[in-house]
Amino acid sequence: MTRRLYLEDAYLRACDATVLRAEGNRVVLDQTVLYAESGGQAADHGVLRWDGGEARAVDSQIEGGGHVGDVSHTLEGGTPPAGARVRVEVDWPRRYGLMRHHTAAHLIAAVVYRDFKAKFTGGQLYPDRARLDVHFDGWDPETPRRVEAAVNAEIAKGHEVRNYDIGREEFERRDLLRTAENLVDPSLERIRLTDIVGLDVQADGGTHVGNVREVGRVLVGKAENKGKGHRRLSYQCVDA
Ligand SMILES: [Zn+2]
Structure with a gap:
């Protein structure tokens, strides 16, 4: 393999x-x-x-x-x-852009779960932009601004980002899913985690920056209404 x-x-x-x-x-x-x-x-x-x-x-x-x-x-x-x-x-510039936007996706998922009890349902990452689909129960037009402020406040704290594996049993005991649906392959015995130390742990198979400061500054754009509480949040990571 x-x-x-x-x-x-x-x-x-x-x-x-x-x-x-x-x-x-x-x-x-x-x-x-x-x-x-x-x-x-x-x-x-x-x-x-x-x-x-x-x-x-x-x-x-x-x-x-x-x-x-x-x-x-x-x-x-x-x-x-x-x-x-x-x-x-x-192609390093392209990959590094993907890493920044991927770590930013975890930051956004962490703050919408913490502050709004909202779970993400999917997303798509590009080197220069990304989107995250989130299901909110409560929503007001100020939500994107509040998410942006909360994410940038976490970036300013300089959390380290680490990847490591744990066994399936420990994974299930710790209740680490932030997705609305269980997207973790049931055949996997070891689960790889992305740990934004001090903020959030999620199952993940992607590549991430080593410290959230490398994400830069996150700009949350307009949220598209996808119906029934579903919102598509577009965002960009720019140099701070
Ligand atoms: Zn991820």
Whole structure:
């Protein structure tokens, strides 16, 4: 199974790897720094270089569509043969934007749960913007401003962000779900957590900044009314 180095160190920008399989314009490597699309976080872009060739990685997916399995990279510009040694480099500005917006999503989910008892139902992350779908029981036009102020107040506290695994039994005992629906794969025995130390812990398979200060400043845009208490909050992380 492809070793996903980004789960061990989100700041790793490059690695060496061996091609396990090559088929058409897709390759599976023994290890990779390129994030496979999951949990609303888009796949990384990057470059593969090998003896006599170079290609752009334009998509990465976990084979079979689950949370575990080999990572398949889709390439443009050539395909290295099975057995080849390759250098893999992530498009770092794009990934770092995704990391900032992902950590901001957790901050927003944490404050809407704490301050409004609201749960999020989904979202989508991009390098330069994101949205979070939240179900509110109470809503007034000032809510987006209150969420923005609360999130930026938490950023100013400089919480550390850590990732680690716990067993399923402990996960269920600690009642860590912030989603309206249980999105955690029931087949997983170990659950990976993202811990914004002192604020919030959630199950998560994404990449995050190491300290909330790196998120910058969060600007919450207008909220779209999706009916029956559902609101779509758009936001952007900008340099503070
Ligand atoms: Zn997440």
